[in-house]
Amino acid sequence: MSSSSTGNISTPVGFVLGGIAAYIAVTISNPADVIKTRLQLQGELAKAGAVRVYQHAPDAFVKTWKNEGIRGLQRGLGPAIRRFYEPFRRGINGLVGWSAEEQIPITSVLAGASSGAIGGSWSCNAYSPALPVGAQHHYKSSFDALSTIFRAEGFCGMLRGIDAAILRTPMGSSVQLPSYNFTKNQLVKCGILPDNSTWTSLASSTVSGACVCIVMQPADMALTRMYNQPTIRNADGKMVGALYKDPIDCLWKTVKTEGVRGWYKGSTAHFLRIAPHTIVTLTANDIIINLYKKVRNCTS
Secondary structure, three states, X not given: OOHHXXXXXXXXXXXXXXXXXXXXXXXXXXXXXXXHHHHHHOOOOOOOOOOOOOOOHHHHHHHHHHHHHHHHHOOOHHHHHHOOHHHHHHHHHHHOOOOOOOOOHHXXXXXXXXXXXXXXXXXXXXXXXXXXXXXOOOOOOHHHHHXXXXXXXXXXXXXXXXXXXXXXXXXXXXXXXXXXXXXXXHHHHOOOOOOOOHHHHHHHHHHHHHHHHHHHHHHHHHHHHHHHOOEEEOOOOOEEEOOOOOHHHHHHHHHHHHOHHHHHOOHHHHHHHHHHHHHHHHHHHHHHHHHHHHHHHHHO
């Protein structure tokens, strides 16, 4: 979000407009998130050579569309929309007086934990009535999921996997801005693209998205499996994960049984989610802000 586009806009208004842009981006990128989730859960803790339901991301997309239609590809859209990390991060930055563009580790962690706790607890895009993978949780709606989890596990159940969200967020944030700035500087320095060009921003965002995907993917896989794992009641009467104690335990068990490739299941779909989501969010945000300014100026 450029300073020129956000001038004379209060933090609450900027938060709302950013949220609208995020809604649009999430709707577009959610099918890739569904595919990513299913590929990450496929063959969970199974040795190499296990039968695969989906061969790769395009195959998963085609099979989901064929068996479940658009509803299957947009499964979990409601919870995904509620998990808007970027508006959380920008809003927290604004509240403490920092630029919305700055990638501050502490605000990134807070935004990731908050949005992850809200949206992740309601995540249900792994469910498939036709080609199930991983543990299947069939909820009628996100609110049905919320009430079911709360009745069975209490408030702590809604925060399951928050430690994985906290691990995932700084890993992505640590490379996002440096890779974007480095790519942009190299493109301009070498005369490949001009400075302050839309194409320069798009190319830099794409490279940045690839870097984020590579670094974040293992933690993202752990996050998916931590959220989706079934629960059991331990000797103390507490509901705990049946497969993993924490994200580190998940990463260790995954690499032990599935190898390093297990960490990178669904990485293609992950990239296809990150890159368009980032581009659409930033582009839609500028368009929405400019429209807001025009309407405000006409009515003032």
